[in-house]
Amino acid sequence: MPDFRRSDNDRSPLKIVVTVKQVPDPNSNLTLEGDNTISRDKEAVLDPGDECGVEEGLQLKEAHGGEVILVSMGPERARDAIRKGLSMGADRGVLVSDAALAGADALLTARVLAAAIKQEQPDLVICATESYDGSTGMVPPMIAELLGFPQLTFAKKVEVDGSTIKIHRQTADGYQIVEAPSPVVVTVTAAIAEPRYASLKGIMAARSKEIKQVSLADLGVEKSEPAEAIEGVVDAETRKSGEVIEDDGTAVDKIVQVLSAAKVL
Ligand SMILES: Cc1cc2nc3c(=O)[nH]c(=O)nc-3n(C[C@H](O)[C@H](O)[C@H](O)COP(=O)(O)OP(=O)(O)OC[C@H]3O[C@@H](n4cnc5c(N)ncnc54)[C@H](O)[C@@H]3O)c2cc1C
Secondary structure, eight states: OOSOOOOTTOOSOEEEEEEOOEEEOTTSOOOBOTTSOBOOOSOEEEOHHHHHHHHHHHHHHHHHOEEEEEEEESOGGGHHHHHHHHHHTOOEEEEEOOGGGTTOOHHHHHHHHHHHHHHHOOSEEEEESSOSSSOOOOHHHHHHHHHTOOEEEEEEEEEEETTEEEEEEEETTEEEEEEEESSEEEEEOGGGOOOOOOOHHHHHHHTTSOEEEEOHHHHTOOOOOOSOOOOOOOOOOOOOOOOOOOOSSOHHHHHHHHHHHTTOO
16 A cells, blocks of 8 residues: 555645657557567657646646656657657656667556656556556556555546545446546546647746656666567458448348348338
8 A cells, every 4th residue: 555645635636657658659550579579669659648647747736736647668759759758838847768768568667657646646646547658557556556546447527526536437328437546547538638738838938847857777677578469460350341231122121131130120
C-alpha cells in the first residue's frame, strides 16, 4: 500500500502524472526491422492516445487544481513528445533516457516508468489503454502492480471525489461505474476527451518548462533481460468482401435468409 494516500475529505490540489510515449507518425506506414521490432527512423510524434490522456489530465487540473506531470521513457528525441504535452498546458516533464534501455520490453518499460512515477508520489496516473505502435496494453497494468496502486481501465470519463477516483468504464454494450481509492492508475480510451490544440502562447510557454532527464542509475533501476520475445509477425487477416445481392425481385427474401443465417433476425 503506498504511503501517500489522500484522505476521504481531501480537497487539496491533485498531483496527476500522465505517461506519454513518442511513437512513429501514424500518418506514415509502420515498417519492421530485421528483428521484427518497429522501425523508429521515421518522423515521431506524441502518441495520439496519450494526447487524450494529457487532455484529461488538464481538464481534471482545471476542475480540481493541481499539477500535471508528463513522464516518458525514450531516446533524447522523446523530449519533443513531452514538449508537445507541455505546450498543451502540462506543467513539467520527466524523461527517462538511457542507452541501456534500447530494446526494452514492456516489463522493463513498466519498471522504469513506475520508478519515475514513484518519485512524484501522484494521486492519479493516467495512461492510454494501449500505445499506437507496440499496442501490447501491458505497460499500464504492470505500472499499477509495481506501484501497488489499484487500476481502473478503459475509462471514458473520470471523476474525483476526495480520495475516491471513479470512472465510467467503456464496455461493448455501454459502461460500468467503477471506483477505487487514490492513488490509482487509470487507462483512458480515445472517447475520454478531444485533445486541445496548443496555442501560440502555450508553445512559447512550453519552451521554458522543466523537462528533468534521469537515467536508470538515478532511479535505482537495474536493467533486466527481456521477459518477452517476438516469435514472429504475420499479416492481419484481410476482411472478406461482402456479398452483393442484385435486386431481381427476390432481394428481400435473400437478405432475410442471410440475416437469419447470421442469427441477426
Ligand atoms: C525484445 C523486445 C525488444 C523491444 N524493443 C523495443 C524498443 O527498442 N523500443 C520500443 O519502443 N519498443 C520495444 N519493444 C516493444 C516494447 O515492448 C513496447 O513498445 C514498450 O515496452 C511499450 O509497450 P507498448 O508500446 O506495447 O505499450 P502499451 O502497454 O500498449 O502502452 C500503453 C500506454 O502506456 C504508456 N507507455 C508505454 N510505453 C511508454 C513509454 N516508453 N514512455 C511513456 N509511456 C509509455 C503510454 O501511456 C501508452 O499509451 C520491444 C519488445 C521486445 C519483446
